[in-house]
Ligand code: NA
């Protein structure tokens with residue numbers, strides 16, 4: 005269990021680094037477009053569309069990373085006062101009954117949604133816009149797969165807390181840097 | 182009464198427009214109201230504007246998937262999915278509204294539209310005409326084709342592609358930011374609709390030139406109905422729905438004409454400095470030439486495109502002779518400007 | 519009725535402490551499948567795509583990025599230290615400088631947590647060392663750190679602009695005077711309190727000369743001020759859209775950190791990761807709220823709410839009062855993001871039907887949500903401060919300290935309700 009936990013953790017961390025890169029690229033993209041328009045009188049619909057492609061990929065993939073880092077907002081008034089074992093029970097329950105079903109369902113339904121755009125050969129309707137709309141649509145199923153991985157990570161690390169005698173460290177601290 | 186007669190259908194319609202958007206939004210409200218009254222409340226249609234469903238250009242997907250039974254939008258927005266959808270709104274240098282109506286209902290237009298939309302399980306109907314649209318608001322005069330080079334203009338879709346070929350720079354600006362963008366020279370020109378809807382945007386305060394149109398001679402909006410949902414309705418409700426769509430669409434044409442007339446008078450009275458212009462012949466010829474070349478290119482790629490184009494061109498050729506002999510002759514002979 | 523039950527179950531489940539986004543999505547899935555069937559959720563990809571394409575919301579991560587750069591590169595810290603020294607000589611001086619820096623930080627970012635934490639770490643020890651009245655010290659920090667909610671650029675205003683279909687630039691403009699009023703109220707309150715009871719906030723002993731202090735303060739305050747003014751100025755002057763100016767602000771913050779010599783790639787990596795986390799957190803809640811509102815509206819519950827408000831006597835004012843109370847009370851328990859994504863869409867059609875000015879209504883909502891950051895038991899600012907305050911500082915001390923500030927916020931809220939024609943720039 006420990007090795008699989010580590011491997012998944014590594015994958016999600018790499019995903020986090022990718023998201024940070026996308027974040028910086030997005031800022032550079034928007035900044036570039038502003039500069040080109042105001043100082044060089046040039047615009048490109050393709051570059052404008054690239055902005056939200058980067059934005060979308062950044063936060064969609066970021067959801068898995070954020071889960072692994074335990075940075076999703078909680079109403080923690082009672083949670084904070086609980087023992088680590090009770091917190092682990094809540095996290096296991098939440099993962100199994102709240103997070104996992106909706107993620108799997110989105111994965112299932114978004115496959116068709118993406119494939120449809122691929123079949124139609126859908127692209128931007130505007131001059132110079134980006135082709136292959138299915139690529140950005142595929143962010144939904146692909147990010148769902150990573151989210152399932154992150155949920156498994158949370159599950160495993162919390163099961164470890166439950167089975168572990170030493171409960172001094174809450175599970176969320178693990179792997180965070 | 183029969184049990185089936187009592188069954189109540191609650192439908193939802195997603196529209197591209199925001200809440201309280203005049204004329205376009207009135208059309209859907211009109212349609213829904215007629216349906217409710219004619220069906221004695223058996224079919225009710227709730228309208229979700231773009232602030233609700235969040236996806237102004239997602240209407241096609243919404244209706245296709247059945248998330249919404251109906252949609253109100255414009256067919257040319259789906260050009261990225263299927264190029265052939267764009268012909269059912271309007272075509273640059275194509276027919277004016279009255280001619281296009283004739284084409285839809287008697288010239289084979291509806292059949293061709295059905296052929297294009299069938300594969301998606303969507304029924305598409307004319308959804309109201311804006312009449313001839315204006316060529317747009319320009320900050321500088323267009324005297325030659327040179328003036329189009331590097332011109333940053335908000336002009337979406339196919340017309341944008343035509344201008345791009347001539348050196349213009351089409352750009353995407355959300356409608357809420359258009360005024361500021363034009364005011365601050367983020368863009369040099371933009372096209373919206375015409376006096377009926379342009380005045381509320383305030384463009385006349387910041388752009389001195391208002392050019393007449395070429396790119397949208399008779400913009401027809403679109404009602405979409407999910408085919409499965411439609412088939413689930415009893416026959417009488419189906420008829421009520423289609424009649425209400427047709428009546429609401431026709432009403433929009435009248436309303437557009439009315440609002441354009443009223444607003445043009447206001448514009449001329451309150452802003453006498455706005456100069457109404459037409460593009461010089463040389464510019465128009467260059468645009469038309471590029472337009473035809475582009476269309477020929479596309480027609481070579483897809484037999485369906487070729488079929489629709491042939492139908493449009495043949496019909497225009499025939500009906501225009503009559504328009505010339507009737508309306509044009511009348512206006513030329515008797516209308517004092 | 520389904521919607522009401524769903525809302526209640528979701529609210530109760532939130533208290534388990536599992537992530538808000540997944541709790542909302544998960545509960546909505548269970549209730550939705552039970553009542554409406556699983557097919558409803560085939561629409562989720564469409565809804566998610568609509569969020570992905572939303573260029574208005576693109577400003578959110580970039581303003582967050584800008585704020586975190588200012589914080590992580592120590593720029594916020596320098597700002598606080600030098601202004602505390604500058605004003606420290608008078609009774610309540612550190613408190614006043616905390617308010618001013620709070621306002622400056624607010625004007626540079628929309629993230630509340632960062633400001634409260636920064637000031638809690640830097641000015642709280644200074645105030646405590648100088649025998650400041652503890653509740654007042656805590657209250658000043660919480661209240662000033664929360665100004666980012668209303669003073670533009672503010673994340674909540676961007677989100678409300680999107681949810682309500684109002685231009686974000688208009689909301690930013692409209693929020694300027696209410697935001698400044700709060701700053702003025704806080705400052706005047708501290709100055710008066712300092713005059714009447716100087717023992718509550720004794721002046722600092724300052725060793726440097728006035729001149730030295732002023733030069734240092736100018737060095738630390740002017741550059742961020744230039745950044746803030748250029749970002750906000752470019753929006754207000756209409757030169758850039760909020761999304762564009764957020765990119766300018768993010769690049770500008772990096773340039774500043776280069777100028778102060780505090781830039782490093784490692785820090786930027788950290789800032790970027792931090793931004794990804796905060797952004798993804800917000801958008802996960804948005805997606806969860808989408809699942810919720812889908813079930814809510816498909817079960818017909820929104821019409822129930824609409825009918826309820828439309829049938830109330832008193833029309834507009836009854837609605838405004840009930841809506842404000844509902845948001846205030848919900849704000850005790852749930853976060854502003856959930857309120858913006860869940861409750862506002864329910865109230866919006868009623869507001870439109872009653873012909874209420876949406877810019878004004880949005881400002882009222884965001885003022886109200888600002889108060890929810892300070893109200894016990896679930897005030898986020900209270901939590902943030904508790905997190906960085908000395909262990910011996912009691913929660914009740916913080917609660918006590920924020921009360922005068924909550925009262926001032928309610929006073930300003932009432933002023934904006936009553937005199938929109940003077941206080942809202944349109
Ligand atoms: Na702010």
Ligand code: NA
Nearest residue numbers: 849850890896
């Ligand atoms: Na609260």
